[in-house]
Amino acid sequence: MPKKVGSQAGAWEPDLKKSESIVNTALTKNRKPQPANPAKAAILAAGLGTRLRPLSDLVPKTLWPVLNRPLLGLLLAQVEDAGFLQVAVNTHHLAEQVQRFLAGQPWGFNLSVSQEPELLGTGGGLKRLGEVLRGGPFLAVNGDILTDLDFAAVCRGHREDAIATLVLHDCPPYNKVWAAAGSVRSIGEAPARGVAGRPLAYTGVQVVGPRMLDYLPAGEPYDLVNAWRRALAAGERVAALVVSGHFWQDLGTPAAYVLAQRRLLQGAAPGLARYFGPLADPFLGTGDIIDAGVRFGGGVCLGSQVRIGAAASLKNTVVWDGAAIDPGVELEDCVVASGVRVPRSARGEVLV
Numbered sequence: 001m002p003k004k005v006g007s008q009a010g011a012w013e014p015d016l017k018k019s020e021s022i023v024n025t026a027l028t029k030n031r032k033p034q035p036a037n038p039a040k041a042a043i044l045a046a047g048l049g050t051r052l053r054p055l056s057d058l059v060p061k062t063l064w065p066v067l068n069r070p071l072l073g074l075l076l077a078q079v080e081d082a083g084f085l086q087v088a089v090n091t092h093h094l095a096e097q098v099q100r101f102l103a104g105q106p107w108g109f110n111l112s113v114s115q116e117p118e119l120l121g122t123g124g125g126l127k128r129l130g131e132v133l134r135g136g137p138f139l140a141v142n143g144d145i146l147t148d149l150d151f152a153a154v155c156r157g158h159r160e161d162a163i164a165t166l167v168l169h170d171c172p173p174y175n176k177v178w179a180a181a182g183s184v185r186s187i188g189e190a191p192a193r194g195v196a197g198r199p200l201a202y203t204g205v206q207v208v209g210p211r212m213l214d215y216l217p218a219g220e221p222y223d224l225v226n227a228w229r230r231a232l233a234a235g236e237r238v239a240a241l242v243v244s245g246h247f248w249q250d251l252g253t254p255a256a257y258v259l260a261q262r263r264l265l266q267g268a269a270p271g272l273a274r275y276f277g278p279l280a281d282p283f284l285g286t287g288d289i290i291d292a293g294v295r296f297g298g299g300v301c302l303g304s305q306v307r308i309g310a311a312a313s314l315k316n317t318v319v320w321d322g323a324a325i326d327p328g329v330e331l332e333d334c335v336v337a338s339g340v341r342v343p344r345s346a347r348g349e350v351l352v
Contacts, residue, residue: 039155040136041084042129042208043075045143046092046116051253055337055350060094062143063101064257065320067264067276067301068285070101071251074275075141082152084139085109088132090125092116123222130213142204146260148247148271149205158207162239163215163231167205169243174201174250179240187228200240203248211236247272254335254350258316262299282314285321303338 045062055064062072072089079087087109091098095115102113112132120128126140139155149167158165166184168177178186178196185196215227215234228238247269249260264272265281273279282296285304294308297315302308306319309327317331320338325331330345337352 039082039084039152040086040133040138041079041088041151042126042133042138042140043072043079043087043089043143044122044125044129044140045072045098046090046095046119046125047144054352055254055335056093058337058352060098061251063097064251065301065303065318066146066251067261067279067283068303069276071146072098072101072143073105074146074272075143076105076107077275079139079141079151080108082150084151086112086133086138088112088114088129089143090114090116090120090129092119119221120219121221122224123216123227124220126208126224127213127216127218127222130208130216131218136208136210136213138208140206140208144251145204146247146249146251146269146272147203147205148269149203149243151205154205154241155207157239157241158209159239160209162237163209163212164228165207165209165239165241166228167203167241167243168200169203169246169248171201171203171248175199177202177240179242182240184228184232184238184240186232187225200242203243204250255333255348258299258318258333258335261301261318262316265299265301291327297332 047061063070066074076087089102089111091113099113102111114128114132116125116128130136130138137158139151154167166177168179176188176199177184178191178199180196185191190199212231215231216222231238249256249263251257251260263269265279265283267279281298282300282302284302285306287304288302288306290308291310293311295313297313299316300314301318303319303321303323305322307324308314309325309329311328312325313330314325315332317334317336319325319336322339323336324341326341326343329342331342333348334346335350336342340351342351
């Protein structure tokens with residue numbers, strides 16, 4: 001007899017039927033009185049997710065489920081827990097999905113959405129978010145990373161003499177930022193010998209000071225790296241906050257996305273565990289049906305209402321809501337989209 005599995009504690013069940021619309025204005029749901037100097041944060045969530053196609057053509061990468069919870073929801077929960085009172089999120093690709101998700105959640109902070117009809121890039125999008133938040137300093141987090149960094153501590157590490165504070169770590173092959181004595185010396189190109197030590201990687205987390213926005217043109221696409229370089233060339237200080245001993249995972253490729261689930265299930269991020277409930281491998285959703293003889297090889301996450309046929313085998317695989325795996329199918333290092341029936345074995349594929 002097949003086994004029907006109950007809900008996994010902490011699992012998120014999507015509701016995309018809500019029709020509440022959001023435009024470039026602050027949401028009034030659960031609005032709190034604003035203090036004189038509110039802690040502010042921005043999530044950059046407008047990207048196309050080209051490296052995640054074809055699945056990102058269906059669901060924006062910032063809503064991809066991480067242990068059955070949308071990544072954007074996890075980042076916003078972390079921001080809320082860190083005490084931020086004003087939060088802004090930008091949208092572009094599949095913006096309506098992001099807006100419906102944001103409208104349907106009981107946030108405990110004042111939330112604004114900046115919709116970009118034209119994609120403004122990392123710099124232009126940050127400029128617009130800064131305008132929505134009425135200037136810096138504010139925390140800015142890329143919407144395609146998973147981390148247990150203490151966002152409040154990051155903000156406390158920012159000093160007024162720096163136009164921005166970049167959080168850096170050692171993460172080859174992304175090490176392209178050179179720093180020394182707490183300041184960034186060069187980005188993308190090695191400085192003269194002796195100016196800085198070995199390169200480090202940008203975590204996708206920074207504090208943006210008011211003057212940083214002066215290096216970002218308004219209303220047009222612009223690259224954030226170019227703005228940092230212009231600021232450095234003008235003699236501005238871009239601070240470097242170097243961290244270690246933390247959890248961090250880029251979710252920019254299908255392989256990295258699958259790896260993130262496996263690392264979480266292996267207990268690599270105890271600071272994030274409370275956002276998912278009890279961790280078990282496989283991690284199961286609501287109403288899953290698992291037939292006899294199914295084998296799980298580790299690193300498996302199933303969404304809700306998933307059916308796994310008899311004698312199937314799954315390893316390092318993420319299956320989204322409502323998908324069905326046929327009997328005897330073997331999947332390894334795969335992502336299965338919502339509602340998809342998988343009739344054949346696969347390895348290292350995105351199945352849509």
